[in-house]
Amino acid sequence: MTARPSQPNESPESELNVARNNVNVRAWLFCSVLVLAAAAARAEIDAPSFQNVVVRQGDTLWGIANTYLKDPSKWDQILKYNRLPSSDPTVALPGMTLKVPIQLIKENLRAAHLIYMVNRVLFRRKETADWKGSSEGMELFRGDSLRTLDASKARVKFLNEDLLSLDPNSLAIIKPMHEDYDVELKTGGIFVGRSRVVTASARITPKTRDTQYSAKVKPDLSTTVEVYTGVANVEGQGKSVDVTAGMATEVKLGLAPNVPTKIADLPDFEARAQDFNGESMAGKARVRIADGAALPTGAGADQVNSALDANNLKGAVTELSVGLPISGYRVQASQSRNFEKIVLDKVFDPDAKIDLTYENVSAGVYWFRISLIDLLGTEQPFSAPKLYTVGLGKQLKAEGPDLKSSFVVSKPAGDENVSSNIYRVVGRVTEENMTVAVNGKPARIDENGNFAVDVKLNDGPNILSISITDAKGNADTITRKVTLFGHYGGF
Numbered sequence: 001m002t003a004r005p006s007q008p009n010e011s012p013e014s015e016l017n018v019a020r021n022n023v024n025v026r027a028w029l030f031c032s033v034l035v036l037a038a039a040a041a042r043a044e045i046d047a048p049s050f051q052n053v054v055v056r057q058g059d060t061l062w063g064i065a066n067t068y069l070k071d072p073s074k075w076d077q078i079l080k081y082n083r084l085p086s087s088d089p090t091v092a093l094p095g096m097t098l099k100v101p102i103q104l105i106k107e108n109l110r111a112a113h114l115i116y117m118v119n120r121v122l123f124r125r126k127e128t129a130d131w132k133g134s135s136e137g138m139e140l141f142r143g144d145s146l147r148t149l150d151a152s153k154a155r156v157k158f159l160n161e162d163l164l165s166l167d168p169n170s171l172a173i174i175k176p177m178h179e180d181y182d183v184e185l186k187t188g189g190i191f192v193g194r195s196r197v198v199t200a201s202a203r204i205t206p207k208t209r210d211t212q213y214s215a216k217v218k219p220d221l222s223t224t225v226e227v228y229t230g231v232a233n234v235e236g237q238g239k240s241v242d243v244t245a246g247m248a249t250e251v252k253l254g255l256a257p258n259v260p261t262k263i264a265d266l267p268d269f270e271a272r273a274q275d276f277n278g279e280s281m282a283g284k285a286r287v288r289i290a291d292g293a294a295l296p297t298g299a300g301a302d303q304v305n306s307a308l309d310a311n312n313l314k315g316a317v318t319e320l321s322v323g324l325p326i327s328g329y330r331v332q333a334s335q336s337r338n339f340e341k342i343v344l345d346k347v348f349d350p351d352a353k354i355d356l357t358y359e360n361v362s363a364g365v366y367w368f369r370i371s372l373i374d375l376l377g378t379e380q381p382f383s384a385p386k387l388y389t390v391g392l393g394k395q396l397k398a399e400g401p402d403l404k405s406s407f408v409v410s411k412p413a414g415d416e417n418v419s420s421n422i423y424r425v426v427g428r429v430t431e432e433n434m435t436v437a438v439n440g441k442p443a444r445i446d447e448n449g450n451f452a453v454d455v456k457l458n459d460g461p462n463i464l465s466i467s468i469t470d471a472k473g474n475a476d477t478i479t480r481k482v483t484l485f486g487h488y489g490g491f
Helices: 012-046 061-068 072-081 266-277 301-305 310-320
Strands: 050-054 097-101 111-118 121-124 139-141 145-148 153-157 163-166 171-174 183-192 203-206 212-217 223-229 231-236 239-244 247-251 326-334 342-348 364-374 386-390 407-411 416-420 422-429 435-438 450-456 460-469 475-488
Touching (some): 111 121, 212 266, 223 231, 223 239, 223 266, 266 422, 310 326, 310 386, 342 364, 407 475, 416 422, 422 460
Parallel strands (some): 416 475
Antiparallel strands (some): 050 097, 111 139, 111 153, 171 183, 183 212, 212 223, 223 247, 231 239, 326 364, 364 386, 422 450, 435 460
16 A cells, blocks of 8 residues: 655645554554454364264264263254254264264264274274274274284374374274373384373383384383484383484383483384385385386385286276176276375276276376276275376386395485485395495495495585495496485584
8 A cells, every 4th residue: 555645735744644544554454464364273273173973773963962972962063064854853864974073072982093004904992802804994982902913004093183003913002091191002013103102011202292203012011112203201110211313212021211222223113114104105216117107105115016007907897896797887096095185086887998098197106996886876895905007008117227125225215305414324235245325425234234324415405326236236326305404513
């Protein structure tokens, strides 16, 4: 807004009044903007999160309110977020799923979700004896137990958005009732963020907002805690130690925690952390694929290398439809195994040839799933996700010597932004007589094949060239970009 020019007959006092009015208008506009911004922020904060409640035969709105709500008299709040055939709370509802604001639900019924699983994962409801098969997306309630088998894994998302990753052969109780911790780890191992974990020998409490750590329970009930970021307090027998990033401690049953030491197998641990954070695919340095191709999350390098061409999906449809006449089938594709963002969703006729050439899907490797449609038009549940390639032909393109079985770079697994000008490149070789260099600087390889090299970074982008050479002189090189912002420290 510009000031009105003074007129010839106006006095200096009039000009001063005009200036004051302009200032007042600007101040009013500024305050209005602040009020609107605060209201928008408050609305975003106040926006409710929901939990799904499945309506069973004979359920009424009043009955659901009595079962799930802390205050059953607020049954009418459910009407605000669901389209129901009747507002009468005594009328039986049809089979459906209701969205209920989480803040209304009883504490003991608030849910976490199983968002990812590999192979068979079992769950057991609180105070029951039977183990049942889990499914992705299912709700887990306070006191429920989750169990992974020999070759299975699971990932849980809590209501506060924190994650828990359960290793194979593990058993954990999710948010035990009447306890002040989040997870009780009975056997096996987990990787978590801000969650408080209790085992038979230890109690682990995050001390910083960015804390991420793993806990493993051994057969003798001792607990090993390894910290990836932040600080975790580890307690045993009334004594505790603070464990910082890159350090580990062990707590034997009935004893105090050991003095923290450096993590023994750092590359393997960092690969687990990157998988937990969804930062990269495990073993990405071993992937034989053309530059620029899309890569899936939740998959290993060897899985990607063995993916089939998506134009051969018809074979999978044939296998799924044995004994079931179909009128069509739906195909979905996504880079994430839990299909958070779908890049392809198309229904095909039963005899149509699958050709994704013109489906506007970028070349790469994707998770695919298939849902059959029967002769009555009913769509069946989706099949388990499998990896297929799009636009890459029948074979993935090889780049240089194939050293995939002997060379893993776990950090950096991809391009990174950092604030320290000292960066440690870590990884592992699995064959003897291999040499590794980073930007020409030789790496020391220990007896287990682990290597690490400290590199000094310059401000801005830095290209790291990581090379491996075998005894016959065969070589392979990968590059990563690490960008330094606002650095501190140095040699």
